[in-house]
Amino acid sequence: MIKQLFPYTKGYRILMVLAILCSAGEAVLELLLPKAMSNIVDVGIANGDRAYILSTGLQMTVMALAAFALGIGAAALAAKASMGSGANLRQAEYEKIQQFSFRNIEQFSTASLITRLTNDVASVQVTLMMGLRMLVRAPSMLITALVMALTISMRLSQVFLVVIPILVAAVALVIVKVGPRFTALQKRTDDLNLVVQENLNAVRVVKSFVRSKEEQEKFSQRTDALRSTAQKAFGFVVMFLPIIMLVMGGTVSAVMWIGGGYVHSDSLLPGDLMAFFTYVTEILMSLMMVSMVLMMLTRSIACARRIGEVLQQEPEITDDAADPQLEVADGSIRFDHVYFRYNPQGSTWNLEDVCLDIRPGMTVGILGGTGSAKSTLVSLIPRLYEVTEGSVSVGGRNVKDYTMAQLREACAMVLQKNTLFSGTIRDNLRWGNDQATDEEMEAACRIACAHEFIERMPDGYDTYIEQGGTNVSGGQKQRLCIARAILRNPKVLILDDSTSAVDMATDAKIRTALRQTLPGTTKLIIAQRIASVMDADLIVVMDDGKVVASGDHKTLMETSSIYREVYQSQQEGVSIDG
Numbered sequence: 001m002i003k004q005l006f007p008y009t010k011g012y013r014i015l016m017v018l019a020i021l022c023s024a025g026e027a028v029l030e031l032l033l034p035k036a037m038s039n040i041v042d043v044g045i046a047n048g049d050r051a052y053i054l055s056t057g058l059q060m061t062v063m064a065l066a067a068f069a070l071g072i073g074a075a076a077l078a079a080k081a082s083m084g085s086g087a088n089l090r091q092a093e094y095e096k097i098q099q100f101s102f103r104n105i106e107q108f109s110t111a112s113l114i115t116r117l118t119n120d121v122a123s124v125q126v127t128l129m130m131g132l133r134m135l136v137r138a139p140s141m142l143i144t145a146l147v148m149a150l151t152i153s154m155r156l157s158q159v160f161l162v163v164i165p166i167l168v169a170a171v172a173l174v175i176v177k178v179g180p181r182f183t184a185l186q187k188r189t190d191d192l193n194l195v196v197q198e199n200l201n202a203v204r205v206v207k208s209f210v211r212s213k214e215e216q217e218k219f220s221q222r223t224d225a226l227r228s229t230a231q232k233a234f235g236f237v238v239m240f241l242p243i244i245m246l247v248m249g250g251t252v253s254a255v256m257w258i259g260g261g262y263v264h265s266d267s268l269l270p271g272d273l274m275a276f277f278t279y280v281t282e283i284l285m286s287l288m289m290v291s292m293v294l295m296m297l298t299r300s301i302a303c304a305r306r307i308g309e310v311l312q313q314e315p316e317i318t319d320d321a322a323d324p325q326l327e328v329a330d331g332s333i334r335f336d337h338v339y340f341r342y343n344p345q346g347s348t349w350n351l352e353d354v355c356l357d358i359r360p361g362m363t364v365g366i367l368g369g370t371g372s373a374k375s376t377l378v379s380l381i382p383r384l385y386e387v388t389e390g391s392v393s394v395g396g397r398n399v400k401d402y403t404m405a406q407l408r409e410a411c412a413m414v415l416q417k418n419t420l421f422s423g424t425i426r427d428n429l430r431w432g433n434d435q436a437t438d439e440e441m442e443a444a445c446r447i448a449c450a451h452e453f454i455e456r457m458p459d460g461y462d463t464y465i466e467q468g469g470t471n472v473s474g475g476q477k478q479r480l481c482i483a484r485a486i487l488r489n490p491k492v493l494i495l496d497d498s499t500s501a502v503d504m505a506t507d508a509k510i511r512t513a514l515r516q517t518l519p520g521t522t523k524l525i526i527a528q529r530i531a532s533v534m535d536a537d538l539i540v541v542m543d544d545g546k547v548v549a550s551g552d553h554k555t556l557m558e559t560s561s562i563y564r565e566v567y568q569s570q571q572e573g574v575s576i577d578g
């Protein structure tokens with residue numbers, strides 16, 4: 001674990017060493033103080049030596065001030081080093097996630113990735129900070145205090161023979177019991193985040209279905225689960241403190257009782273007894289510190305393991321193109337006996353034996369009911385998912401021969417569930433092409449029939465889009481997303497049900513504009529209405545992961561009974577399922 005996370009301390013290692021040294025210095029100075037105090041009592045006061053008392057007092061003041069300064073220094077250095085290392089870790093994790101394929105992300109779930117990026121890193125950070133302060137300080141305090149106590153009185157030190165085993169047993173018990181609960185605690189945090197994330201993302205749906213109550217119920221269930229898990233975990237931790245206090249009180253009484261007797265019988269100096277007291281407290285304190293750090297460590301190990309899982313996850317789809325310069329030659333697409341399943345261990349295919357041959361510049365319509373795998377089919381083209389068997393080629397080469405950047409540059413896809421980002425319309429369009437000029441943007445928006453409504457907005461192309469595009473209508477959002485894809489000037493343009501919220505007339509206008517202005521671009525249009533794809537060069541009809549018919553409208557009307565049925569039902573104004 002430590003080996004795995006160690007590289008991320010880069011740039012902060014010197015600070016860490018300094019923090020540890022400062023803490024150690026602080027501990028040593030603090031430990032010298034009681035002995036000096038006992039000297040004042042046993043030598044200074046006993047002999048009535050004023051000068052000795054004053055000079056020792058002065059020494060003590062200097063030592064205390066130095067200890068104070070070192071303490072502050074140690075805290076500042078430890079904070080800086082741990083926060084910095086945490087930032088490194090978070091950055092690395094985020095970069096890794098950016099390389100993840102869709103499937104990788106689905107494996108972890110977005111909610112869990114968020115916890116792993118925030119909560120888990122924070123926990124590791126705090127432990128590191130505490131660890132840097134305590135790791136050296138506590139053991140050095142423990143050992144030095146023990147040695148000092150032993151030199152003061154061997155006989156009195158026998159109390160430790162009873163005390164220390166009790167404490168060690170208590171610490172061990174807590175760690176063994178608490179460790180697994182902390183893992184559960186992080187899992188519960190994931191669950192809670194999932195509800196929050198889903199709910200807030202879909203707050204409009206929740207409200208419109210008047211599901212607030214149910215969602216609140218769900219939230220409070222998860223909160224309760226988190227609370228009870230936390231209670232179980234921290235319950236043990238809390239129990240630990242009274243135990244320590246009890247042991248501490250018992251020890252102090254015992255030392256007072258036995259040590260008092262020694263002083264009475266003149267076998268121990270009163271100053272030494274005082275110092276001994278201080279050392280006893282320090283020994284117990286340092287044991288407490290060690291146990292606190294160990295407890296935090298058990299939690300952080302759970303967190304660090306989760307972070308490690310993300311860092312170690314191999315991105316499923318990698319850029320291993322032999323020639324990184326290879327560009328997509330044209331918009332031809334070929335599916336060669338493609339089989340695909342989302343679940344690699346599954347037994348049923350989501351796509352089964354798909355063969356397609358699409359020439360550059362063709363317009364291809366894809367029809368089929370909900371769940372017939374239309375989106376799945378097209379997502380294989382820009383390699384959002386990897387085929388399980390068979391191959392997909394674009395521009396005459398297997399999609400795996402290109403780098404992701406080259407492939408996705410050439411294949412623009414408007415996803416069924418698309419998003420705009422907060423920023424102006426112009427910013428959003430630039431996602432498609434960050435060098436686009438105003439003229440190019442306008443041209444793209446004209447094709448997508450977005451120009452008209454953008455013009456009518458108060459700030460035109462500088463209109464601010466709120467997070468998730470909530471201040472534009474569904475149809476406007478879809479048209480902006482299409483414009484953004486067109487701006488890429490792609491060889492293949494995929495529209496996954498991208499005009500579902502656009503009226504029929506505008507839909508037709510967009511298709512005509514695409515055909516006229518992008519003749520060289522291969523256009524794949526997934527649609528619900530046959531009318532949207534009737535004039536396509538090729539229409540592919542999907543059902544249950546298979547291509548059940550393909551051809552142009554005329555051929556399909558003659559050869560495919562499914563197509564004929566759907567066509568007739570839509571002519572009557574009834575839409576097909578989904």
Ligand SMILES: Nc1ncnc2c1ncn2[C@@H]1O[C@H](COP(=O)(O)OP(=O)(O)O)[C@@H](O)[C@H]1O
Nearest residue numbers: 342343350368369370371372373374375376377
């Ligand atoms: N990310 C995913 N993980 C697992 N199964 C999925 C995923 N996306 C879609 N599916 C499944 O694949 C099938 C086809 O889905 P999809 O391609 O979205 O259909 P369509 O776009 O035609 O409505 C469905 O049965 C769906 O449940």
Ligand SMILES: [Mg+2]
Nearest residue numbers: 374375376416
């Ligand atoms: Mg779909």
